[in-house]
Amino acid sequence: MEFAVSQILSGISLGGQYALIAIGYTMVYGILRLINFAHGDVFMIAGIMMIYMATTLPLYIAIPAMIICTVLLGFLIERAAYKPLRAAPRMSVMISAIGVSYLLQNLALYITGGQPKTYPRIPWISDTVTIFGARTYVVTLVTPFLVIALVVALTLLINHTKIGIAMRAVSKDFETSQLMGVKINTVISVTFIIGSFLAAVGSVLYFTNYPTVVPMSGAMPGLKAFVAAVFGGIGSIPGAVIGAFIIGICETLIKGTDYAIFSDAFTFALLIVILVAKPTGIFGEKTTDKV
Amino acid sequence: MSETILEINDLRVSYGGIEAVKGITLDVHKGKIVTLIGSNGAGKSTTLKAVAGLVKPQSGSIKFKGQELIGLSPDKIVKSGVVLVPEGRRVFPNLTVKENLKMGAYLRKDDLTEDFEYVYSLFPRLKEREWQLAGTLSGGEQQMLAVGRALMSKPELIMMDEPSLGLAPIVVKDIFKIIRTINEAGITVLLIEQNAFMALQNADWAYVLETGTIKTQREGLELLDDETIQEAYLGKTRE
Ligand SMILES: Nc1ncnc2c1ncn2[C@@H]1O[C@H](COP(=O)(O)OP(=O)(O)OP(=O)(O)O)[C@@H](O)[C@H]1O
Ligand SMILES: [Mg+2]
DSSP states (O other): OHHHHHHHHHHHHHHHHHHHHHHHHHHHHHHHOOOOTTHHHHHHHHHHHHHHHHHHSOHHHHHHHHHHHHHHHHHHHIIIIIGGGTTSOHHHHHHHHHHHHHHHHHHHHHHHTTOOEEOOOOTTTTSEEEETTEEEEHHHHHHHHHHHHHHHHHHHHHHHSHHHHHHHHHHHOHHHHHHTTOOHHHHHHHHHHHHHHHHHHHHHHHHHHSOEEOTTTTHHHHHHHHHHHHHHOTTOHHHHHHHHHHHHHHHHHHHTSTTGGGHHHHHHHHHHHHHHHOTTTTTOOSOOOOO | OOOEEEEEEEEEEEETTEEEEEEEEEEEETTOEEEEEOOTTSSHHHHHHHHHTSSOOSEEEEEETTEEOTTOOHHHHHHHTEEEEOTTOOOOTTSBHHHHHHHHTTTOOSOOHHHHHHHHHHOHHHHHTTTSBGGGSOHHHHHHHHHHHHHTTOOSEEEEEOTTTTOOHHHHHHHHHHHHHHHHTTOEEEEEESOHHHHHHHOSEEEEEETTEEEEEEEHHHHHTOHHHIIIIIHHHHO
């Protein structure tokens, strides 16, 4: 019983962390039809920045500073690597994204010297609590609530603010949005800023649970989050969130059985199944291609 | 003669080395309805896109109330009072009718209550469908929305690219009635049409565009009586 409770709690929590990364994939795809391969690595860099900042700064400064720097990083990546390719074929932008991904991984390798780094222990959320007899970290309990609060805030932003309406308009039609006076580049930057912000918050939650950061630390969570976004229907925010929770829970439950080594394989099998059976995902639009 | 609000001079636009607009010169007078007719591929849409800042001309000038528009970004052009209703309506299908109208007023910071009322008074059907997704509107309703959306920017000059395209004759009539109403409210209209008959009947002045150059210009009704025009454009539209 305790084991089951603890597994389900961890699964929900892991799912929430994937959700925060998945939103970045799905929003960028929604607007640019680009799979931003560098997104998982931005998440990893957020972890590394936190480690270095926490050695000199108190946490209450290090955390906001890390979040701001991650947002800045996401913004700059878009401006430097994607914006100049706005008129280029989509494949060129994808390749540029892969390039940025390797660049960030190698940058991390260079900075850390290849040594695994330990994530700082954050008071309160790193504490252990006992719930229904199961011992777990506070972060495990906090994550789902924080994720839901952020998703609600994001949904309100997208549905009710001017920039939110503009984001939805731009995702359908660049040219006509321009005719309304929308600056496309501003909207795209806002999208990257939101995605990076959520990834930065996600990194705090994730690395508190898995406190070792290496240059490849973004690859797996990034990939899982990407699968979640595809599973939910890439371009759809609720889809990405639900997909992430499903993957996080299933993965953790499998990890608790004798088939633990198949937990990653499950996620990718799911990707293949969804791509074959329903390529548009749970909430995907029928027409994925833009004119 | 009233003052010229839009002045296009020797405008040239190319797409990848192929010239689509080959030195067009035209004037639009304030408060008038001016139409630009011509067969497919003549360069009509390209001309309007150049005015709206969507394509960069090779050379020439586009002056709106004396201000050069070439080189300005589309948002600056909208802000200066020029708006384009694009070919094929291009409403945002995933936005509600009301949100589409809000997008039209994207650059405005003042109160929009009166503007919504004005647009809804022109198009009562949009009011009924305020919360409907624009993608589910009929073609005629979408065209009304596209025009209403453009009006939300409070333009001085509204450019319309084939507003009657693909609409039933009775709806076409409605659209032209609206164009006149808008014009009577003081907004200058620059209209592209395939439906030359309707366009010439309603326009104060007409330009005929052929393969990137202006072939003739005359008063709308006068041109309607021109035999060569009748053969070239009116025969076609009545087929
Ligand atoms: N994006 C583009 N890239 C390349 N060529 C283009 C592009 N847009 C238009 N053209 C070409 O420019 C020429 C003029 O096109 P334009 O759309 O301005 O014509 P039009 O008069 O509006 O025609 P229609 O009545 O069919 O709408 C055409 O030969 C067209 O093929
Ligand atoms: Mg055209």
